[in-house]
Amino acid sequence: MNQKAIENTRNVAIVGPYSSGKTTLLESLLFVTGAITRKGKVTEGNTVSDSSAESRDRQMSVEVSAANTTYQDINLTFLDCPGSIEFAQETYNALVGAGAAIIVCEPVVDRVLTLAPLFKFLDDWEIPHLVFINKMDRAANNFMEVLHALKQVSSRPLLPQQYPIRQAHDLIGYIDLISEQAYHYHPGSPADPVALPDDLKEEEHQARQEMLETLADFDDHLLEELLEDIDPPQDEILQDLKKELSADQIVPVFLGMADQDYGVRPLLEALIKEAPSPKETATRRGLEPQDNGDTILQVLKTYFTPQGGRLSLVRVWQGKLTDGMILNGVRAGGIYSLMGQQQQAINEASVGDIVAIGRLEGIQTGDTLTNTNKDIKPLPKADTLKPVYALAITPENRKDEVKLSSALSKLLEEDPSLYWEQHGDTREVILWGQGEIHLQVALDRLRRKYNLPMTTHLPQIPYKETIRSSTKVHGRYKHQTGGHGAFGDVYLDIKPLNRGEGFQFHETIVGGVVPKQYIPGVETGVREYLSHGPLGFPVVDVNVTLTDGSYHSVDSSEQAFKQAARLAMTEGMPQCSPVLLEPILSITVSAPSEFTSKALQLITGRRGQILGYEGISGWKGWDQVTAYLPQAEMQNFIIELRSLTMGVGFFNWEFDHLQEVPDKLTESVLANHNGNGNGKN
Known part of the structure; x- marks a missing residue:
């Protein structure tokens, strides 16, 4: 051109x-x-x-x-x-x-x-x-x-x-x-x-x-x-x-x-x-908009089409794009001019053209592509929006679970503002996005494109529990069958730790009353118990010290001491005033100043704690509110916030700390958890 x-x-x-x-x-x-x-x-x-x-x-x-x-x-x-x-x-x-x-x-x-x-x-x-x-x-x-x-x-x-x-x-x-x-x-x-x-x-x-x-x-x-x-x-x-x-x-x-x-x-x-013109736009981005130089493109969108597979919508910033060109080590599998979903094959594209390229495997939306081995500085790309709404998803057919991660990966390539995780505590597959409609569209695509219909529910809140008081406890495991038996005997001190200190295990064994080779089994038994404490949730901020014990020269084993430790924890932990903890998020809510008071009321009405608010630099007439918000109150927060702010309010969040759940709410959480056996709160 x-x-x-x-x-x-x-x-x-x-x-x-x-x-x-x-x-x-x-x-x-x-x-x-x-x-x-x-x-x-x-x-x-x-x-x-x-x-x-x-x-x-x-x-x-x-x-x-x-x-x-x-x-x-x-x-x-x-x-x-x-x-x-x-x-x-x-x-x-x-x-x-x-x-x-x-x-x-x-x-x-x-x-x-x-x-x-x-x-x-x-x-x-x-x-x-x-x-x-x-x-x-x-x-x-x-x-x-x-x-x-x-x-x-x-x-x-x-x-x-x-x-x-x-x-x-x-x-x-x-x-x-x-x-x-x-x-x-x-x-x-x-x-x-x-x-x-x-x-x-x-x-x-x-x-x-x-x-x-x-x-x-x-x-x-x-x-x-x-x-x-x-x-x-x-x-x-x-x-x-x-x-x-x-x-x-x-x-x-x-x-x-x-x-x-x-x-x-x-x-x-x-x-x-x-x-x-494209020349002016490219020059403003610091590029040389000539058709005889190195080819530089940027991916604006990734599609997975039923008929043609993967398509990458690209903007040509510099040089010329030709069919079969090697871009970032991947061969272009066809160039197409688009008219909605209709594709027309073309041989080449030049500076300023926006076209689709087929089969660019491994290339992501926002990537800078080039045909040269030179060190090309990546073009700036839009920040990825943080997810604000989530659903737990399960395939309607259990046999489809093996296909789910692959389909979700393709879904995220098409839409980078989606995110999915398998939660470490709840074991749920959670799909995150920008709102209720956004996730429904994603679920429709899973069903239509990948034949993966889903059932959904609100994600479980990853509650934890801890203890308020200390205790000393004795655990003995003794089991006799024909031949060798099993014997383990331990004395444990259980104490609370400050919030955020996690789990600590110590031993003060003197004189070999518990041989060293069995002590790891004690720690394993303690850790296994703490994954499901007396209230039914993972336990945090606990110190357990092995202080004493005894063993049998023939029947003792690491496995036996693990069982003894579990028995000790099972008896001792309910004596330590267990308490339920909930995750608290640090949130930053942004909204036009005329809606600031509504945003403050929304936060406090959901058990939130206001930390402060101020005008946003570079945003004329907008305020930013910082607060703590229980994760249990987050689920529909974005829906209400948008409703109160004509759809323009938004927030960012991150986990901050764990905090004791109020007594009245604890009763409800435990009743629901024990009632359905799966903790879907």
């Missing part, structure tokens, strides 16, 4: 909250550019993206979907990204490879806050982005009110390039603030130029002046023109828009109704004229 062809490529991520109309906008973009002849509808399950069964079941995007088209000799690749916060990892991974992003939102002031995490990610990564205010026919607020609200969640200045024309409550057209030309919409065709409405001239002039003054903050020449009351030429304004957008210094704002194709053509024009 020559340099001119590189300039004629754009790749754009379409992002925004759930139900804002991203998939509908993509359908309109593909229809207007002639890539499809009939638009699909989300409600009918026939759109280009959202083509997976899991997406169609829920009528929402659950994974990134790519689609290609051409408009005015410009090759466009769109990445339709999920809007639900539970699938944010998909969106962030895709955005890393995008040259620009369109934020789709609704004209509702109260919902603008849901855009804050997206704006923050785009601003932090310096990814040029535009805003498309969709569904303008359903506007709950006027355009300027929505614009003002948007400005509160963006660290970059917002710059409207259009002003709406309304007739009563209907959107009938717009004014282009660059050319000051008014247009009326028409179904199925481009908007027609019309005279600028007299009643909007003052509002249009004010909006245009604000746009020019914002641009002038980055251009001294434009500032001089405005100070001298010179109307800048349109070409100069467009040049400034392209320069500032490419540098991620401004955020242009457009409006329309994607389901009617209204406003879609001006948005396309902006992408072609103002959005950065």
Whole structure:
């Protein structure tokens, strides 16, 4: 591909909250550019993206979907990204490879806050982005009110390039603030130029002046023109828009109704004229965007398809990708241009292209790929989100247990924000994710792709127990059969330790009353008992000392002393005031300041202990609350937090310490544990 062809490529991520109309906008973009002849509808399950069964079941995007088209000799690749916060990892991974992003939102002031995490990610990564205010026919607020609200969640200045024309409550057209030309919409065709409405001239002039003054903050020449009351030429304004957008210094704002194709053509024009080329994007990432250098790619998404197996969606940052090329020691098994789930084989891809590569075994989402043996610095990738919601899973068919780990590994390759573990204490297989819907989608995939239907329940809480008092105890094991018998005799001191000190074993044997070769058996017997203490849970923070004992020269053995130790522990531990312990998590809750009081109430209402809160650096109008929270109270915490914060609140957690369970709750836990015999609390 020559340099001119590189300039004629754009790749754009379409992002925004759930139900804002991203998939509908993509359908309109593909229809207007002639890539499809009939638009699909989300409600009918026939759109280009959202083509997976899991997406169609829920009528929402659950994974990134790519689609290609051409408009005015410009090759466009769109990445339709999920809007639900539970699938944010998909969106962030895709955005890393995008040259620009369109934020789709609704004209509702109260919902603008849901855009804050997206704006923050785009601003932090310096990814040029535009805003498309969709569904303008359903506007709950006027355009300027929505614009003002948007400005509160963006660290970059917002710059409207259009002003709406309304007739009563209907959107009938717009004014282009660059050319000051008014247009009326028409179904199925481009908007027609019309005279600028007299009643909007003052509002249009004010909006245009604000746009020019914002641009002038980055251009001294434009500032001089405005100070001298010179109307800048349109070409100069467009040049400034392209320069500032490419540098991620401004955020242009457009409006329309994607389901009617209204406003879609001006948005396309902006992408072609103002959005950065692959050369500009790659240069900003410190790469050389030439097609004759070393090939450098980055994996944005991994798919496991029923027909083609493993597919890696990649962005070409540098050089040229050819079929059969060796990348990180793995041969590329086919290159494909994607249109949703449809694949078209191609021979090569160049800088700026986003394509799929087959059979890149062992290559993970986010990996940097190259065809050279040189030491290539890995490209930055999106952080992996910490899991916040869990279910214990069991195959419906016990015979499928051997297939589960392999299927889960593939599931995690497709979606890095999932995590699974076999818990060391409870022995449950636990699947972690970003929320209830996220895990249900994962379980659907296990069933559909790998024929592994699951039963689920809430994970057991890994309670522990310890003791409050000391005791001395004697244990004797004596067993006689024909031939040699078995004999072990021990005296143990059992004492509590400070929290977090674990288990300690000592011996103060004098005179060989317990021979040294049998002492390890005593410790083994003690440890085995402590795996299931008097309350039924693993015991921690206990010191056991072997002080005395006796043996038989013929019948004693290490095994006999192990049994003697278990007998001693079984008798002694209930005398030591056993107490139940629960895991306490250290959590950090982040939410807009207006919801801080609700977050505090949520924590304290779940037996949490507030440690403090403060504003978050770099997050305008957000607070961060630190607290301790019992793990038993965590299960639905994220669901309630999102409900209280319009879906944008989030938290991070890690295990901190064990703490005594309140007496009243202890009764409930023990009753449930002893009642069902499996501790599913």
